[in-house]
Amino acid sequence: MVFASSTRARNVLVGSTLGALLCGAILLGFLQSWKSPRPVIEGALYRSGQLSTSELVQCIEKYGIRSVLSLRRAGAEGGEEEAEIAACQDHHVEFRHVPLSPTHLPRPEALHDLLIALKELPPPLLIHCHQGTDRTGLACVVYLVVMRGSDLNEALRSQLCLRSGHFAWGQAHAMDDFFALYCRTSNQRSLANWIEEDYRGEVQAETTASVELRSANQTSGDSQPPESRGTPTPHLGVRVSE
Secondary structure, three states, X not given: OHHHHXXXXXHHHHHHHHHHHHHHHXXXXXXXXXXXXXXXXXXXXXXXXXXXXXXXXXXXXXHOOOEXXXXXXXXXXXXXXXXXXHHHXXXXXXXXXXXXOOOOOOOHHHHHHHHHHHHHOOOOEEEEXXXXXXXXXXXXXXXXXXXXXXXXXXXXXXXXXXXXXXXXXXXXXXXXXXXXXXXXXXXXXXXXXXXXXXXXXXXHHHHHHHHHHHHHHHHHOOOOOHHHOOOXXXXXXXXXXX
């Protein structure tokens, strides 16, 4: 009996280990696929994660990329940004940098710069961040809605979803918070007009309300009222982080 129990325990341990390794391998495969260049609109817009110099050159040559938009923070580690800029210059590709936070609502100034970049950069355009999932997904949704007149919900389902590597329940839910804020406060205004004319005020209002709510909860001794538990609180992008 003791031997049988020991064997079963060992089998369970081995099975759990193999299962964990298999899940890790599958996740690694998905991460690689999310970072690989792929079309959003053939001949116009492509998305990826941070590519190596050789991968970027291959992407430029394969898709005829004429411009690259990086959403990473300034001075990306490992000299990746410098190498990327040099590769773009060597292949006569325009490079633009608009840093967005992966865990906070975008700064109004960053969204203004994003709109300008999307309007000015010549296609085919490659948009990327580090993993190519969250910030890139947000920018692709903005492009589809503003530049192509796409339906917001359809753009969200195709570009800011689990299939594209975006986990709405993780730290990157600020991307979802941004579009939720737009839907809640836009009063049918276009996304571009709302970003340029209303977004700053709405972010400030959200921040003030969030601070007042936390203060009231601390005073009452409850960290969160029952009706709001489990509801994500939007994050203000007051700092740009990787």
